[in-house]
Amino acid sequence: MLSTMPKRVNDKLPKGVSLDRDFRTREPRYYFRAPGKKKIRLREKPGTAEFDREVACARLGVAYVPEGQEEKRPEPLKRQAAEGTVDWLLAEYKRRVQGNISATVLARRSTILEEVCEYKFGKARCGDLPYADMRKRHVLEIRDALREKPGARNDxxxxxxxxFSWAVESDLAALNPAAKIKLLYSGDGFHTWTVEEVRQFEATHPAGSKARLMLHLALYTGLRLDSLAILGRQHIRNGILSIRPEKTRKSSGVTVEIPVLPDLQKTIDASPTGELTFLVTEFKKPFTTNGLGNKMRDWCDQAGLFHCTTHGLRKAGATIAAENGATDEELMAIFGWTTKNQTTTYTKKARRKKMAAGAMHKLVPEQK
Incomplete structure (x- = not known):
């Protein structure tokens, strides 16, 4: 009986989700609870795509409808917010942008914004205040009070x-109080893999293994984890890989079209793959995004690369391409970026590295 219980299940549950076992039967029951609100019972099985969608719906405060069932009208928001308040603006934002951006991104933002609404200026709850009165100083106070680390404060x-950017665009607000707040320096983010670390991973996971396939798919396509989880043979035609990244599917809608490199094709041909996706679980089913991320974590740990991540391979690919002379426009085409905000990070570093290498001889005094 005890052997069937999931181990350390809370370690892998999404934020806001908790496990509460039945006192008599020990049956696992999962709940989601947003700050200051009642908990919601979750019916789907953890680790599945259905569970992820159910959690996303719970974060947004809308009813979850399982696939195949008749869709019902969304339940009304529990909090009756007065028009013009921050609560009201958040409710409008969640209602009107739903479907225009990915559910994951909206759920992540909603979680943070609900915390913002619960923040108190003295005795006044932020969500009950007029959003038109919010200024830069208020955003800075909330940011610094809710989070401690620079990266989290930036979120x-x-x-x-x-x-507020959406509110201005929708003619609901005159200004965006957070627009001119500079992001805090939070380091270089995810560690960028080195060539030596790639070789170390390959030494642990031989050709023909799922781990080796995952490594080369991530390194030679530059795709994010959510796109790698759905990538399959249907995305490749006549040697060209074409896919619309999940992260930007509902924003920029950009499609990535890149040739399949010979090294990647060789790895795909030598590896067992699924019918719909290249990477599948032990049960021959496609990975969820979180499931694939956890599996990659295990593969990296097995290779002794405890500081390496899937996203670090994307950064490694951009770094290698920039150092090989790729322009900003070429990086945008490869990695699906729509602005040069990301690309200049790599191209500037590459140029600085080349300039330093070409100028080092100038440190040596001239011989007379």
Whole structure:
């Protein structure tokens, strides 16, 4: 009986989800609870795509409808927000942008914005205040109070800015109080893999293994984890890989079209794959995004690369391409970026590295 219980299940549950076993039967029951609200019972099985969608719906405050069932009208929001308040603006934002951006992104923003609404200026709850009165100083106070680390504080700033940017565009607000707040320096983010680390991973996971296939798919396509989870043979035609990345599917809608490199094709041909996706679980089913991320974590740990991640391979590919002379426009085409905000990080570093290498001889005094 005990052997059937999931181990350390709370370690892999999404934020806001908790496990509460039945007192008599020990049956696992999962709940989602947003700050200041009642918990919601989750019926789907953890680790499945259905469970992820159910959690996303719970974060947004809308009814979850399983696939194949008749769709019902969304339940009304539990909090009756007064028009013109921050609560009201958040409710409008969630209602009107739903379907225009990915459910995962909206759920992540909603979680942060709900915390913003619960923040108190003295005795006044932020969600009950007029959003038109919010200024830069208020955003800075909320950001610094809700989070401690620079990266997390940037997430708060981005979420508030996204909501107010939409409000300005929708003619609901005159200004975006977070627009001119600079992002805090939070380091270089995910570690960029080195060539030596790639070789170390390959030494642990031989050709023909799922781990080797995952490594080369990530390194030689530059796709994010959510796109790697759905990538399959249907995305390749006449040697060209064509896919619309999940992250930007509902925003820029950009399609990535890149040739399949010979090394990648060789790895695909030598590896067992699924029918719909290249990467499948032990049960021959496609990975969820979180499931594939956890599996890659295990593969990296097995190779002794505890600091390496899937996203670090994307950064490694961009770094290698930039150092080989790729332009900003070429990087945008390869990695699906729509602005040069990301590309200049790599191209500037590559140029600085080349300039330093070409100028080092100038440190040596001239011989007379």
């Amino acid at each position: 708060v700033k981005r979420a508030i800015s996204a909501m």
